Amino acid sequence: MSPAASSASAPPIRLGTRRSALAMTQSGHVARALEEVSGRRVELVPIVSEGDTNRASLSQLGGTGVFATRLREALLAGECDLLVHSLKDLPTAQPDGLVIAANPVRADARDVVLTREGTPLADLAPGARIGTGSPRRMAQVLRANADVELHDLRGNVESRMQRVIDGELSAIVLAAAGLDRLDARTPLRLEHRDLDAWPTAAGQGALAVETRADADPELAAALRQLDDPRTRFAVTVERTVLAGIEAGCHAPVGVHARIEDDELRVQAVVYGLRGERVVEWESRERVDTRVTGWGYIRDTGSGNGADAADGVDQIDHARDIGSDVARRLLERGAADLVSRESPS
Template sequence: MATALRLGTRRSALAVAQSSQVARALSAASGREVTLVPIVSEGDVSRASLAAIGGTGIFATRLREALLNDECDLLVHSLKDLPTAQPPGLVIGAVPVREDARDVVVTRDGTPLNDLPEGSVVGTGSPRRVAQIHRRNNRVTVQDLRGNVDSRVARVRDGELDAVILAAAGLRRLEGTAADLQLEELGLAEWPTAPGQGALAVEIRDDAPDDFRAAIALLDDASTRIAVAAERAVLSTLEAGCHAPVAAHAALSGDDLRIHAVAYALDGSRRVGLDRTVPLLPGYARIPGSGKGADAADDANPIVRAARAGTDVARRLLERGAADIVPRESTP
C-alpha cells in the first residue's frame, strides 16, 4: 500500500475545512490516503494586529518551513493571504476552482452597511475593508479585529460589535457558522475584494515526484489560475503586501479576461481604479489541465498573458496616483 500523503494545515476550523476539501479531492484523484498534519504559525498564536506582526505571509511562513523540512508533502493556503513572491524550492502545484470571491456584512438584524447609524461598530482586520467601510458609511466606527471566523461572528451575536465584514468563501466552507445572523452580500463591481480571495493554492516542493505533481495538477482549474495570476500581478507590481488596501478581481468571459483593480487610501478618502478587458487564446480555459506549466514564460500561455495584463493595470494605477496612497512593502 502506498504511503499516505501528508497535508500540512493550520489548526483553525476554516483551515482544516479547506485542507479537508483538498485532501478528499486529492485522494480521489491519486488513489492514495491523505492525512492532515496540524502546524501552528505565529499568526495563530499572536493577538496583535496583522500589520503589527508583519502582515504579509504571517500564516504561510511556518507552514512553508514545515514543507521544506519534509514535515509534510503539500500545503493548502488561502491564496489571498499568500505573498506574491514564490520562495525557492516551492511551487504552486494547483489552484482549485474558486469559491465565492465576495465579501459579506454580518449583522444581527440585517441593517445594510450603508444604513448603519452613527456610533455603530464594525469589525475587520483588513486595511482594504477599512478603507471601503469608510467610503461606504463614514458614520460608523471601525474596530481592528483578529481571531477565527467563529469568534468574529460571536462578537456580533453577543452584541459586542454591530457588524463584521468577512469573506463569503469562508462562511460557505464553514456552513452554518452564521446561520442565525443576517448576511449582506457585497457586489464585486462596487466592492472588489482582495487579490486571490475565495481561491486556494496547493503548494508542493519543486522536487516532488512526477506522479505526485501530476496528481496535484488534476486539482487545477484553468479559469481560476488565469484570473488569480492577473490579480496577484496587480498586487506584486504595486509592491503592496497581501494586507494592503488594494482590491483586484479578474474573471473570464468567453475568451476575454476582465480585470477590475482599485487602490485605496487607508482612511478611504481617495481611490484610484481601473477596469480593463484583455483577449486570451480561444478555448484555452476550457481545456482540462491547461493550468499546468503556468510558470513558463511563454507568450502563448494565457496565464502568462493574464499576469502581464495585471502588471499593465497596476502600472496604469501608479500613473494615475496609486503610488501616493498605497503603503508599499519591500517583500510583497
Template sequence: MTRPIRLGTRRSALATAQSSQIARALEQQAGRPVELVPIVSEGDTSRASLSQLGGTGVFATRLREALLRDECDLLVHSLKDLPTADAPGLVIAATPARADARDVVLTRDGVRLGDLAPGARIGTGSPRRIAQVRRANAGVELHDIRGNVDSRMQRVRDGELDAIVLAAAGLSRLGADIDLALEPQDLSGWPTAAGQGALAVETRSDIDEDLFAAIRALDDPATRFAVTVERAILAGVEAGCHAPLGIHAVLRGEQLSVTAVAYGREPGEEIAVEHAEAVAQEYIRPEGGSDGADSARRVVPRRASEIGTAVAGRLLDRGASDLVSPSTTP
C-alpha cells in the same frame, strides 16, 4: 502498504475545512490516502493585528518551512494570504475552482451597512475593508478584530459589535451555522483581496511526477488565469496582501474583466482602473518555464501576468503608490 500523502495545514477550523476538501479530491486523483499534518504558524499564536504582524505571508512561512523539510508533501493555502514572490524550491501546482470572492457584512437585524446609525461599531482588521466601510458609511466606528469566524460572529450576537466584515468563501467552506443577517457586497463596487475565494495547493518543485500530476489535475485554468492577473497587479503596485487595494478579475469563456482600486484615507480618495479584453484559449492554459527544473513546474499563464502588470502600471501612473504605502494605510 501505500504511504499516505501528507497534507500540511494550520489548525484553525477554516484551514482544516479547506485542507480536508482538497484531501478528498486528491485521494480520488492519486488513488492514495491523504492525512492531515497540523502545523502552527505565527499568525495562529499571536493576537496582534495582521497589519502589525506584517500581513503578507504571516500564515505561510512556518508551513512552507515544514514542506521544505519534508514534514509534509503539500500545503493548502488561502491564496489571498500568500506573498506574490516565488518561494524557492516550491511551486503552486493547482488553484482549484474559485468559491465566492465577495465580502459580506454580518449584522444582528439586517440593517444595511449604509444605513447603520452614526457610531455603529464595525469589526475588521483589513485596511482595504476599513477604507471600503468608510466609503459606504462615514459615520461608523472601526474596530480591529482577530479570532476565528465563530468568535467574531459571537461579538455581534453579544452586542459588542454592530457588524463585522468577512469573506463569503470562508463562511461557505466552514458550513457555519449563520444566525446573523448577511449583506453581500458587489464585486464591481467592492473589489476584494487578490486571490480571495481561491485556494493554492503548493508542493516542492522536485516532488515525484505521479503526485505532481495528481495535484495538477485539481487545477481550474479559468481560476488560475484570473488570480494570476490579480496577483500580478498586487506585485506590480508593490503592495502587500493587506494593503488598501481591492482587485478582482474574472474570466468567463474567453472574456476577461478586471477591476482594481487603490484606496486612500478619505472617502473619494481612490484610484480605479477597469480593464476588459478577449483572451484566446491558447493563452489560458498555464505554461512552464524554460530556465531550469524549478521553473518548468511554475505553471503560470504568461499572458495573465502581462495583463496584470499592465493594469498595475496604469494604477501607478495615476498615483496609486501614494495611497497604498504604509504611511497612508488606514
C-alpha cells in the same frame, strides 16, 4: 504489482495545514479530491503559524506571509508533502524550491457584511461599531458609511460572529468563501457586497496547493488534476497587479478578475487608509476561452509551471494584463496610497 495495489500500499500523502477550523476544512476538501485522483490516502498534518498564536493586528505582524512562513518551512524540511493556503494570504513572491501546483475552482470571491437585523451597511446609524482587521475593508466600509466606528478584529469565524450576536459589534465583514466552506450556521443577516463596487483581495476565494519543486512525479501529476485553468488565469492577473504596485497582501488594495464568456474583466482599486481617496482602473479584454486544456505543473522558475507551451503563453498573457493594470494604477498615483512591503 498492479498500479492500484501499489497506490494502496504507498505511504500516505502528508498535507500540511493551519489548525484553524477554516484551514482544516478547506484542506480536507483538497485531501479528499487528491485521494480520489491519486488512489492514495491523504493525512492532514496540523502546523502552528505565528499568525495563529500572536493576537496582534495583521498590520502590526507585518501582514504579508504571516500565516505562510512556518508552513513553508515545514514543507521545505520534509515534514509534509504539500500545503493548502488561502491564496489571498500568500505573498506574491514565490520562495525558491516551492511551486504552486494547483489552484482549484474558485469559491465566491465576495465579501459579506453580517448584522443582527439586516440593516444595510450604508444605513447603519452613526457610531455603529464595525469589526474587521483588513485595511482594504476598513477603507471600503468608510466609503460606504463614513459615520461608523472601526474596530480591529482577529479570531476565528465563530468568535467574530458571536461578537455581533452578543451586541459588542454592530457588524463584521467576512469573506463569503469562508462562510460557505465552513457551512457556517448563524442567526445573523448577510449582505453580499458587489465585486464591481467592492473588489476584494487578490486571490480571495481561491486556494493555493503548494509543493516542492522536486516533488515526486506521481504526486505532481495528481495535483495537476486539481488545477482549474480559469481560476489560475484570473488570480495570476490579480496577484500580478498586487506585485506590480509593490503592495502586500494586506494592503488597502481591491482587485478582482473574472472571465465571462470570452471577456476578461479586471476591477482594481487602491484606497487611502480612511477611504478618503481612491485610484482605480477597470480593464476589459477578449481572451481565448478554450482554457480547459491548460496545464501547470512544470517549474518555470516563477512558481507557476506549465505542461505545454500554450499553458506558459496563457500565464504570460495573464501576467502581461496584470502588469498593465498595475502600470495604469501607478500612473494615477497608487504608490502614494500603499505602504510598500518587502516580500517575505
